Amino acid sequence: MxxxxxxxxxxxxxxxxxxxxxxxxxxxxxxxxxxxxxxxxAKIPEGVSAKVPDLIITTIEGEQLMLKELAGQNQLVVVNFWASWCSPCVEEMPHFEKIHRDYQNKNVTFLGIATKDLLPAVEKFIAQRNITYKIAMDDQDKIATAFGGVKVLPTTIFIDKQNNIVKVHKGYLSQRELDKNLKNLLH
Amino acid sequence: MATTRPITRFTLFGGVVVLLLCLSVFPSSGQAPKDTNLVHVEAYASHESINATGSFQITVVANIKQGFHINSHKPLNEFLIPTVLRLNETRGIAFGSIYYPRPKQVLFSFSPKHLSVYDGKISIFAECKVSENISPKNIKVSGVFTYQACNDQMCFMPESICFEIPLKIVKAD
Incomplete structure (x- = not known):
């Protein structure tokens, strides 16, 4: 007792x-x-709220995305915090690109958030690597702060169709792990 | 009443013991280590007292936590952030070449390409010279050590550590 x-x-x-x-x-x-x-x-580590923050994200192409609305439109959203200077981030980006193309008709939206990075470097990098999914800059840390702070890169956040943050993965994600996570969330 | 007191104390003691056990068993459960713990920097001058017109050397020693690495001064990829030692302009002191250690070429599980990195304990040296027209006095040489650390799974935000080295300039013989 x-x-x-x-x-x-x-x-x-x-x-x-x-x-x-x-x-x-x-x-x-x-x-x-x-x-x-x-x-x-450790599905939802410290500093991360369980609900998607009310946030408008502007991509480097000028498109404005309201994160809550995006997740509310029957979309599964994957937010990947990365940087062109982060080797594990750079190595996992082709996995995101492949999955982005494979899952285009399955209501999955990929969003790359360039963290502590410079726009010229980000633009050069995504052109070199043929990255076609949406990329936004977070040079003021506003997006990371809205998610409760991102201390390591890569950090990948999975948001379900009900606007819930259902998984936060810190560190490199292999193609297999990424695929497995998405399949679990889609079923 | 007499029996409840020792039980309460014992329960609290048990709680503290379990807390300590938990902290030792799960020191980093779901948490990344704080970046400031990853690299510890110390800076020294080769002499405490230096003659006007004399030369001396500054050594910056960086201890990188086991299991982590920082990019070398010349990373193999243009996007990576190099390790850099910067010495702030100091009146009466001329800074010469800075010598970085030989990097390691390491393969990590996430990449088929080698990375040029430092790990463990590294030393960076800077040549310095006192100018002729400086009068004897105590001065401080300051600088900044900039690095970006990773392990084999993730990277941490770029960091800069400032340091100061007190020096005594004495009259030349």
């Missing part, structure tokens, strides 16, 4: 230390205890 009590207090204290802002464990709300599973599976 004592050990169980100690363990629970330990877990609650640990959660508060690890994520003091979002307080994902509230001992007064039993339903929040479900999020213990989410916490340890």
């Amino acid at each position: 004592v050990a169980v009590g100690g363990f629970l207090i330990g877990i609650i204290l640990f959660a508060q230390v690890a994520n003091p802002v979002h307080k994902i464990f509230d001992p007064l709300q039993v339903k929040n205890l479900v999020s213990i599973k989410q916490f340890f599976s």
Whole structure:
């Protein structure tokens, strides 16, 4: 009994230390205890809200996208934070391009967010690599901040058709992993 | 009442023990390490006191956390951010060449191409000379070490670390 009590207090204290802002464990709300599973599976890591932020994103071609509306239009949205100076990002971009072409008729929208980067470098890079999916600049960190902060690149955020952030992947994504994630979300 | 007190204390103690265990078992569960922990920089001058007209060397030692790397001074790809040591203009001090260490050519799991990187402990040297017309006094030489770190899965934002080295300029013999 004592050990169980100690363990629970330990877990609650640990959660508060690890994520003091979002307080994902509230001992007064039993339903929040479900999020213990989410916490340890790191599906939605610290600093990321579970709902899509209300954000208008302007692509480098001048197109304005309202993220909430995009996700609300029966679209699965994949947001990939990247930079031309980030080698793992650069290596996974052909996977996104392939999937973008393969999934064009399956209501999946890919959005690349160039982070801490310069427009000339981004434009040169996407021309060299034949990237055709939508790219936007985040030189003021506004988009990253709206998602709760992006500390590492690449960071890929999967948003379902109900505007929920359902998965955040930090680090390189192989073609197989990306494909698997999308198939899981589409079914 | 007498029995509840020790149980409460014991429960709290148990909680703290479990908390410490959790922190040790899951030190980075779902979290990326903070970038400032990845590279530790120290800067030294070859001499504490330098004669006017004398030469000295500045050494910047960067300790890169195990499992991480930073780009070399001359990365193999034009888009990558190089490691750079910059010394701020200091009255009475002329800076000469800066010598970077020999990089490693490393293959990472995410890429078929080699990357030119530094890892572990590296030292960068800069040649410096005191000009003739500087009077004896205490000065500070400052600079900035810029790098961009990654591991074999992800990259961290570019960082700059500022440093200062106190120097004593003494009268030439």
